[in-house]
Amino acid sequence: MRLFLSIPIPEEVADLLEDLQTDLPAGRPADPEQFHLTLVFLDEQREEVAQAIHESLESLRAPAVEIRLRGLELFGGREPRTLYAGVADPEPLRALHAKVLARLRAAGVAPERRRFRPHVTIARFNALRRGEKPRLERFITENAHFEAPPFLAREIELVHSVLGARGARHEPLAAYPLIEE
Structure with a gap:
């Protein structure tokens, strides 16, 4: 099963x-x-690995994190693949990420080694057609000052991502509360 936190x-x-x-x-x-x-x-993880992930996070003790989405950016360089909203101050999320990674590794789970860039995906692109890239760049410029009000992340979810013809469907399997101070 394809999983993410x-x-x-x-x-x-x-x-x-x-x-x-x-x-x-x-x-x-x-x-x-x-x-x-x-x-x-x-x-992709086997069911017994999914269970190990769940057990490693059941006793997680980490503070709730304030998150503020700010700005729009692209992944993909010259050929954009993803439009996303960034996070204004990613350091508290990076600390939470490190704590969760340590738990997973202690449970024998080795997630992919990719630089953590917290974001929320807004859109995905296959190949942009003629004229779409300048319009997309203008859209990003016009919305460069996007900012959402802050919110408190009170839990982490273990999610099963089911791939289908219309994209992925996400099914939460478990939630792990974060500690509000």
Whole structure:
């Protein structure tokens, strides 16, 4: 099963992201009901590994993290693949990420080694057609000052990502509360 750990996005922030999508000049908008911030991508895992992941996080003691989405950026360089909203101050999320990685490694789970760049995906692109790239760049410039109100991440979810013809469908399997101070 394809798994990841994520932080859910509250409805009021998801609504702002969905509003951005209405003027998107290209690409395939992400499903607003599935907006999330991926903490760790775990890829394909056997059921017993999924159980080890769950057990390693059941006793996690980590503080809740305040998150503020700010700005729009692209992954993919000259050939954009993903439009996303960034995180204003990623350091608290990086600390949470490190703590979760340590738990996973102690449980014998080795997630992929990719630099952690916290973000929320807004749209995905295959190949941009003629004229779409300048319109996309203009859209990003016009929305460069996007900022959502801060929210408190109160839990981490273990999510099963089911791939289908219309993209991935995300099914939360478990939630691990974070400690509010």
